[in-house]
Amino acid sequence: MIDTASFIMAGGQMIASERIQGVNDNMAKSHYHEYFEIYYLEYGKRYHMVDDNIYSLNSGEFIIFPPYSMHHSYGDNDVPFKRVLVYFSPETVIVPEVLHTLSQSAGVYRFDTKASQSVHLLLNDILKEQGDGEGFHSDAMKMLLNLLLIKIARRADEKAAPENRSRITEILHYLHSHSSENITLEDLASRFYLSPYYLCREFKRYTNSTIIQYINHIRIIHAQRLFMETNRTITDISKEVGFSNVTHFNRVFKSIIGMSPSKNRKQYADQKKTGQ
Known part of the structure; x- marks a missing residue:
């Protein structure tokens, strides 16, 4: 699977988004990067190994990886999935308290349907702005991202626990x-x-x-x-x-x-x- 968003970040951008769907597309090994990642699962089921924990992710749920957290994603055989993600550098986060909250640890967020749809809508808007040639699209992406992060930080205590330790x-x-x-x-x-x-x-x-x-x-x-x-x-x-x-x-x-x-x-x- 080609990670186009990572190439955008490598090109010097502060925010990058991407939507991908597939089946049996499992990461070869754990990796990490110097920026945050929000991974929203639109449908399917995926597992994420993050440092020394394993999390399961279902449709309508999302996970956040802080910078320098080792992680990789995988799924059961022949189970299709679709996800949208956003990479963003810590410098794009406007509110220091939000940055501190999101930096504490990775975690899966299982919001109610209305809140999950709100997150999904903002992720779609960020992706749309990235592909829009109109002026101020980078500023619009930053504003949408920070609105999204505030919504998430307000409910940071709703993070799901990892799977039982093996x-x-x-x-x-x-x-x-x-x-x-x-x-x-x-x-x-x-x-x-x-x-x-x-x-x-x-x-x-x-x-x-x-x-x-x-x-x-x-x-x-x-x-x-x-x-x-x-x-x-x-x-x-x-x-x-x-x-x-x-x-x-x-x-x-x-x-x-x-x-x-x-x-x-x-x-x-x-x-x-x-x-x-």
Whole structure:
């Protein structure tokens, strides 16, 4: 599935929207991005793995992913679905309290029919403005988005709980809590009373990733946050997130992000200067 909205964001836009329908279109592995995502399911049923939780999503429900949350979407075999999404940068959110509320955690929102229809209408309006060649369409998208976010923030306490924890979600929770430590396959399998073979197989089935790949993604997300929030050296940050040497950190960082840590940090600095 081609994620056109992500290309729009990569082109420097602050808001991007897209509607897609499909069947058996499951994400290959968890990913994350530096902006928010609202994913509204128009029909069908989907599952979302977000960090160490799994959520189910039904027609008329939506989920919000804050920046840097690892997530991927999948569905049951041969079950068609249709969704509309909006990506938006934190800088587009006008009200600080709304930004704080939405940044706390991912969550599924199960509104009543009237409220859900209101959300759906605003999402459609945002998508329409994106394709409209008339003037001020970017400003209109921003205004519609902030109206939508206020509606959501007012009912943030209505977020649905994730599915009951399974053995795999317990393992994911452990990895997120101990990602900076030296975690070996043997130690992890022993901790959860599993054979290394079974653990690797089930972990791959749920995340489509190896354990070391998943740990490295968590570490790189943490490093990116530290780049944004602190002035600490890259060497210090690489050690804090769990890498034994900065050379290995640089190699893994570039393989995941597509650029070196120093270039990524400079990119954040430039964005702050320009107010993007």
